Amino acid sequence: MDAHDLPSRAQVRGAPVAAIPARVLASWQRSEDYGVSLDAPQPVFSGTYDDQSLFYECGREVLAELHSTLASEPVGLMLTDADGLVLNRLSGDHELLHALDRVHLAPGFSYSEREAGTNGLGLALADRVPSLVRANDHYSLSLCGYTCAAAPIFDPVTGRLEGAVNFTTWSDARSELLLALAQTAATSTANLMLARSHGHRPRRVARGQVFRIQPLRQEAGSGSLDELSESWNGGVAHAAEALRGGRLVAAVGERGSGRSTLLAQAERRVSPGDRLLVVRAPDPHDVDSWLAFWTPELARPHTGFVICDTDELPATAAERLHGLLVGPRDPAAGAIALSAERLDAIPSPLAALVDTVVQVPPLRERAVDILPLADHLARRARGRGVDFTPAAARALTDYAWPGNVAELAEVVKEAALRSDVIDTRHLPPELLARAEHLPRIKAFERDEMIRVLSRQGVSIEDAAAELGMSRATIYRKLAQYGIRLPKARPHDPAHSGRAR
DSSP states (O other), X not given: OOGGGOOHHHHHHTOOGGGSOXXXXXXXXXXXXHTOOXXXXXXXXXXXXXXXXXXXXXXXXHHHHHHHHHTTSSEEEEEEETTOBEEEEEOSOHXXXXXXXXXXOSTTBBOOHHHHOSOHHHHHHHHTSOEEEOXXXXXXXXXXXXXXXXXXXXXXXXXXXXEEEEEEEETTSOOTTHHHHHHHHHHHHHHHHHHTSTTOOOXXXXXXXXXXXXXXXOOTTOTTOOOOOHHHHHHHHHHHHHHHTTOOEEEEOSXXXXXXXXXXXXXXXXXXXXXXXXXXXXXXXXXXXXXXXXXXXXGSTTEEEEEOOGGGSOHXXXXXXXXXXXXXXXXXXXXXXXXXXXXXXXXXXXXXXXXXXXXXXXXXXXXXXXXXXXXXXXXXXXXXXXXXXXXXXXXXXXXXXXXXXXXXXXXXXXXXXXXXXXXXXXXXXXXXXXOOOOOHHHHXXXXXXXXXXXXXXXXXXXXHHHHTOOHHHHHHHHHHHTOOOOOOOTTSSOOTTBOO
């Protein structure tokens, strides 16, 4: 960075650029770009947050346990969400608590980089790695009396960034172990979330995945399917029109909804002969290798890109990628498109480049696509045509598909590998209940009923005894929850008194 580009924070500090850690300097520049006050941050107060989530429950429990051992230490323990909103705060040091109140580092206030400038939790969330911000490393001068250590927390099942733990102490206090303690708390929270996630398998993120660029295959929702719902086809047409006009397109929507597939179809419609590559967000520690491996391909003619999950990019990666995307490119270069859950979640350097936004609807809002997709996915998995019984088709179309097309692909693939005719007995039990939002206790009751009644040969009497319900209650709740269980078949050992 040249001297004339030096952020005003560095000028006030009077420190040479070389003496400032690179991540801190980059954060200062972002803070200045965001317009954060150099004197004192003015974080936004929200006051509302989800205190029923598994993340909040587990994080609060871990911090409460730590607080019991650190009650006599001048340390503030905090849990934040992914946007930097402080969810709770614990400390046995009343002087520190009063001081933190004065700078609004308190529950209900957002301490993201955008709102409060360079600080421990803001930097940890921006770069998605543990961060220690000491005294004068803070952007706003009013925070220089503190040292903050924070570590991001990722959902162990989905890999989604949930928030961070942040430990704050006085700037003159010893802080050597603060960062290690924050990392331990983050790991403990993620482990507790996994233990309480009803046995779901953790998301497997293969190390080295970020070192590949690969041709974007015809994925779920594409393949030989050229015509789906009007909302899907309209999205493809909208994206194609924008790409044809040289605009940068972002497809936004829920995970697994087919964002990258929609962009791929649009890019193929515009330039069917171009090479098309998919690039996925790297592990935060692998940004340098990730950029060095694939960005030279940007100079190749007739090569298009779909850069997926840009809302997962560390801030440093987004800044460097911005510089590459705004540079000169071959006139014959292919289109570039981005995907994310929300536009405001894309790091600002890349969000500023987006000209057109295409909203990709979740699968539950385009139910007419479910059976065509299921048929296509089953054929692709088994290598030949696969049939669905009416009961299985009804279960597929009635289910809400919280994991969208990605979940449908997994369910159909597993079923298709077992049979040429897919029936309800080949589907997961959760698909046999009517999809609706239920309170936690009722959802647990419904799932337990499905688990017990789905077992081969279990009678209503057996289920009633195991669940502690009468036969009448079982039948009433079957109707209440919309549970449709597989009917007994002639060759099954079940008889007419069995669950149905």
